[in-house]
Amino acid sequence: MSIIIITVLSLLLAGCVSALVIISKKKDQAILDLLKEEQAIVEEERRMFGFLHDLGEAITREDSQSTMYRLIVEGAMRVLESNGGALYLLDPTGKSLVPRFHSDHAAPLIDLPERIAAMGKANGSALLSFLRLHSLRLDEGIIGSVFVNQRPEIIEDLRKDPRLNQASSFQNNITTLIGPLSFGPKKLGVLAVTSPKGVRTYNANDFEVFKSIVEQSAFALANAMAHQAASEKKQIEAELRAASDIQRILLPENDPILQGYTIAGRNIPAKVLSGDYYDYIPLTGNRHGVVIADVSGKGTAAAIITAMCRSILRSNSDSSPSPAAVLGAVNRQLAPDIREDMFISMIYLVFDAATDHLTLARAGHTLPLIWRKATGKVESLHSGGLAVGIDKGDVFERVTKDLTFQMHPGDCLLLYTDGVNEALDGKGLEFGEERIHTNLATLAPQGAKAVIDGIIADVDKFLGGKRSHDDITLIALQKAA
Template structure:
């Protein structure tokens, strides 16, 4: 072989070797890229799986009626798992105090607030002092990192927590070399709070993809949290409504089960609450010496407070009526007992009538209540009986007793007496026109010849027609007594 040929052969062999090395390197790079791509795909799949399990757990929790603390813990622990963080914290907005309140702060979550100097001192002797602070300390919505994210309603990726000036100039060790993702929880126009995850930079470095996943996570968490709140509020409302219904049933049991049988009288009474609970009440009393009594009362206000006062009235009336000498003396004793325990904005109007043993003479005392109306069969006229009187609870004793008096009157066969609360005369039609006392008198005169039940039923029917199907804004209570012989 010639030297030239040998040289060409060597060059060719070297080129082939270089090509083989290049192909080998390329194959290695492709293999490495495939391995990296496969690892990335597996990481994404794992991340999606963690997110799926998180959302599934949230959905289950909403409909399990979990306690709120369980839901809060689930949100934080789920966020930690999805983002593979070391710790997390959930702060919720409290409208009453306008502060962000820690609802769940995991043990290894870095502090997201400025640490007071006193706590720094306590930490030297008690390492748990920091975690105790983090789990209890609420933050104003305009304070620090948490407040800033809440007000701006924008998620942040903080690369170095200790360098963030919103945490103060001097970070504690637990804030050093920490990275965090923090975002606002909101649903529609409702701002719910802030969710954060943290991790040491040495173990976890959040990237753009992590931040995108975190943004999706806070959006789903806010949706789940808002639904859980609505579900729990609805459950509480149902429970409250059931409790009100139970209280209403108890209150109805305390009203007379049936109309009494009094010698020489026919009596009828009715209570129609404007709401679940009534602030009106009426009762019939069998008194010593062959006497009988009827009481009607109207507590200012509505709801549970007014209903409780009616129960107190009933109990005290039954206790005091057996020993007092007159209707006004009974009301005076009741007032002295109940007035000290009533709020300044509450009072009770009452009428108490006693039928004497001979069943012709009646004595009425009125504590600021509507005048009693007496229909006279002989004339067909209606008389108003209104002895002076002060509402129960307005004065604790002396003034009430000086003002409140008795008035006695006779009833003859056919005469009919009506006691009623202002839910009757103050009922308004859709145009704002009151039913009025004059109309009550006209209705009494119309129905009295047919007896007490007709008086009660007729007035209620006419009220319903007057209201045009609307519900009365106030309780309606009536008692009618008619002399028979």
Template sequence: MTIALLVLIVLLMTAGLVMLAQIARQQKHAIAELRAEEEAIVAEERRMFHYLHDLGEAIWRDDQQASMYRLIVEGAIRVTQSTGGALYLFDEASQQLVPRHYSDFCAPLISLPERVRLLMKENPATLLSTLRMHAEPVKSGLLGSVFVQQKTELLSDLGAEMRLGEHLVTSQKGVTAMIGPLSFGMRRLGILAVTSPKDGRSYNANDFEVFNSLIEQSAFALANAMSHQEASKNRMDQQELQNASQIQKVLLPDADPQVPGFIIAGRNIPARTLSGDYFDYLQLPDGRFGAVIADVSGKGLGAAMITVMCRTLMRAKSQGSTSPSSVLAAVNRQIAPDIREDMFITMSYVVMEQNGSTLTLSRAGHNAALLWRKATGKVESIHPPGLGVGIDKGAVFERVTKDASFDMEPGDCLLLYTDGVNEAMDPKGVEFGEERVEEELAKHAPHGPKAVIGGIIMDLEHFLKGRRSHDDITLIAIQKTA
């Protein structure tokens, strides 16, 4: 073997070793890159896991909504390694996207008014306060466009975005952003966005995919949190209504009164948890006795509160006057200035002498009282003129509302009732009617006041065929004894 050949072999071996070393370095570098990429994916997955875990816990806590909004934005910033983020929710009433959380370093996502741009020159903090308060119409601007189109967007340069208008501020230039619509089923909830300076962060296809996943999970969390909070509020509201209902029941008579010369029975059946009807018995000076029945227009808590006002005022005003109409006038003067213009109260107030035969009735726009005469078996209607309480503040009410006096013989039966009785409707929309009320009174009156009330209620239930009445039902029956 010649020296030249040996040299050639050595050179070839050296070149091979160099090549192997180069390949090894390349493989080592590739392995390092793969390892770094794998670690980045693992870190991203870990951030996403923590985000979803925090969201899952927040859904079932009774935290303030602001906590959930902040969690969504800060979680999105953390997962996407962004600089700032913002959450807007859709307000259906105003048709606007309302900012619910705007982080300190999120780029402006709206077109800024000239007034704000001028103020920023003197006080830079003006920008952030504006962003946190300014609601954006859904039919205009960048955010409105994303919301209407319901499509997530990756903006490589916010400063080139025409939907922000012509007059941009410095913090809108050189910024990249991802903006997506939050929706759950058919319910459109709002907008989630993250931003970063282009020189510090450039979103890629994987970031966009991750952000879309964030959008989906955030919308799910928001929808569930809203449902949970609404259910919780409804439970609290229902409990408050139940408490109010119990208080209202306490204010109604708990037993039929014992009045010499008369047998009296009363009943109230609310259509809902709270009743807009009420009735009461009043022990008056000089041995007299009064009974009052009332029906407040409207339903729910407002009507129930008015019934409490009526009860309190009637109990106070009835002690100083012998005339039922003057008592109702005094109640009207107190209530009329304090209730809404679309509300009023119909009332009937009857006063009877102890062991006497003469009764005096005043009617403030209420149903006519019905009097069954034992001697004839006929029903008479007693309807002195009267205006509903709350319609007029005083003078007209007092001019119109009058007393009517009448005598009752032993066995005669007087019925006071609210329009929930005569206006009750069967499944075909037919009303129970005043004529049927008179027939029921005539049928049951010979058996006494309890029979009258029980019989009318039973006949009403049969008439309604198992349906619940749409209005409150209240009745008072008064029979003269020997």
């Protein structure tokens, strides 16, 4: 009996020992599993910190956009230990999603045409080229859906996703993380990483990490875009300043000293570049040419036309004693080369310093004014004329005629562009012709320079110190008393 009891107790003791050993092994395995999981999380965090560091460095260095795109995709792949990745961004027109970076082994996230799918099986580079060049509608397929709905997703098996109408073998058994890139209210694009399920399966922690990557990538892209926009703006501003410097060189450096007359001119651009210009042209036989012009519009296009007009007029200035004939030659050369919606109003004046007779032609420009010292009154000089560029030749030359007039000692002629009379104050009221007449009558006794300075000062006062919406140019010519 005792032997049986001892045997039973021995068996029970052995069983307990075995159970304890098994429990211990399971506990050890659980501890090992936890350590491995902890190590995996630590490694993932290390990769994440490396990714964020690289993004920060790229922003600081102001890397090219293509470098930033590659860094985001390859960084996401590295952090999540993925086989491939792709980045689609909204194009500048806001009408499509453009592939900005597609890694070599990223699974296609779009429907593949049968021809491309078949070609891709034999030639992987052909498939990759298609994926890197094929833009999508904003609501097209999986990428469009994520972009529109602005929700990240885990796709367990890409081929089974109902948003693929023509799933191919390239999408079979592929697991995907995909999320929308946005910064504030601005939608930027979509980021995705892909892997074969046998190689990598994404879990809930991976999904949270991916969402952080998407958020940081969107922030980096927004900063990169802001840096690029600022850089482009600086470059444009520098180019405009250089163009403005060149344009200023084309204007008279000083008012010439003339026998029997004094002259003063001034140009004030509304923007960096001016669509107005004026010029003094020495002619043969002791004659002088004076031109004032206003190109429709402002900015770069107007400035280019201004330079062309100046060059053509100078090259034709001595071709005829008739200002109208010279303007006709300018129009024939310039009209075919400017846009249909552009034109140039001009006045070209020719006079001999030894006489009191002057001749001008007016091509659709604001009427010139003349203050008569003898009466103290201001007169308008009327002559017909069509703006340069509206007609290519015959009509322009038929209606644009010379006007010869006389200036007596002390008389003062004023030429100006419509930026003067059409200057608007804060209430939307125009400076107007009457103020110009009053200024001319008041200031002419003080000389040509006083007329220009005084009118500009009055316009500035009228505008309340604000910049004019249009270029301002004036020339005053006074006969010596």
